[in-house]
Amino acid sequence: MSAPALAPQGRPALFRMPVALRWRDLDAFNHVNNSNFLTYLEEARIRWFASWDGEWVNDAMAPLLAAVQLNYRLPIPYPSDVVVELFTDRIGGSSVTIGHRIVSADGATLYCDGHVVVVWIGRENQRPIPLPDAVRAAMERPAG
Numbered sequence: 001m002s003a004p005a006l007a008p009q010g011r012p013a014l015f016r017m018p019v020a021l022r023w024r025d026l027d028a029f030n031h032v033n034n035s036n037f038l039t040y041l042e043e044a045r046i047r048w049f050a051s052w053d054g055e056w057v058n059d060a061m062a063p064l065l066a067a068v069q070l071n072y073r074l075p076i077p078y079p080s081d082v083v084v085e086l087f088t089d090r091i092g093g094s095s096v097t098i099g100h101r102i103v104s105a106d107g108a109t110l111y112c113d114g115h116v117v118v119v120w121i122g123r124e125n126q127r128p129i130p131l132p133d134a135v136r137a138a139m140e141r142p143a144g
Contacts, residue, residue, distance in 0.1 A: 011099070013085040014138070015048035018105065021078055031075035037112050038070065041100050044084035045116070054134025061129055064121050066095065069114040081105035088139050094128035095119040096139050 019040050027033040049056045049063070057063060076082060087099035101113040122129045 011087045014088060015044060015086045017044040017047055017084045019082045019084060021076070021080060021082065026078050031077050034072055037072070037102060038068070040084050040102060044086060045098065048086055052134050052138045054137065055132060056134050060123055061120055061132065062123055063118045065116060066119045067117040070112055071114050072112050073110050076102070076111050082111065089115050091136060091139050094130060096131065096135060
C-alpha cells in the first residue's frame with residue numbers, strides 16, 4: 001500500500017523523525033520485527049515532547065500512555081530510510097490523541113499508521129489533570 005503524497009486528511013505533521021534501522025531490529029524474515037515499530041513511535045513521541053518550550057513532565061505531573069492502535073501495512077525491509085510522522089488527532093481536557101505513521105523517507109510507502117492516547121496525570125494521586133499549557137500549544141502547532 002502506498003502512502004498519499006500528503007499527510008492523512010491533509011494534516012500537517014507535528015513532528016518528523018528519521019529512523020536509523022539497526023541490524024538487530026530484523027527478525028527471521030529479514031525485515032524489521034513488528035515490535036520495533038512501537039519503539040520507533042515511542043522514541044519520536046519522547047523526542048517531540050523534549051523539543052517543546054515549557055514543561056511536559058515534572059515531579060508533579062507526567063504523561064501516561066493509555067491506548068495504542070497500530071495498523072501494520074507493509075513490512076519494513078532492511079536497509080531502508082524511514083521517517084516517523086506525528087499528527088494531532090484530538091485535543092481533550094486531560095488527554096491528547098496523537099496520530100502516527102511510519103513512511104519511507106520519500107513518503108511514497110506507508111509501513112504503518114494508527115494513534116496513541118496520552119493522558120496527563122498528577123503523580124501524587126495518579127488521576128487525570130488538565131492538559132499542561134505546553135502540551136496544548138504543541139498539539140496546535142505544526143512542525144516548522
